[in-house]
Amino acid sequence: MYKSAKVRADERFLIVTADDFGLHQAVNEAVEQANRAGVLSAASLMMGSPATADAVRRARRLPRLRVGLHIVLADGTATLAP
Numbered sequence: 001m002y003k004s005a006k007v008r009a010d011e012r013f014l015i016v017t018a019d020d021f022g023l024h025q026a027v028n029e030a031v032e033q034a035n036r037a038g039v040l041s042a043a044s045l046m047m048g049s050p051a052t053a054d055a056v057r058r059a060r061r062l063p064r065l066r067v068g069l070h071i072v073l074a075d076g077t078a079t080l081a082p
């Protein structure tokens with residue numbers, strides 16, 4: 001399903017990115033399943049969330065999953081002390 005880096009001018013692509021990777025184990029499972037099925041390209045990882053460690057373990061097993069940082073400014077537990 002994944003193509004090489006060579007792209008023709010007339011080709012179009014859809015990049016599907018999952019939000020809230022790490023929020024909950026069920027979200028992480030859905031991200032993993034969608035990536036393995038070839039329909040999900042990337043996910044944004046929430047570092048201070050309850051299932052972050054689970055998300056990181058899953059991401060390490062998924063070499064085709066691109067992971068970005070989801071910055072949470074207004075909700076959840078602070079990652080650093082005030």
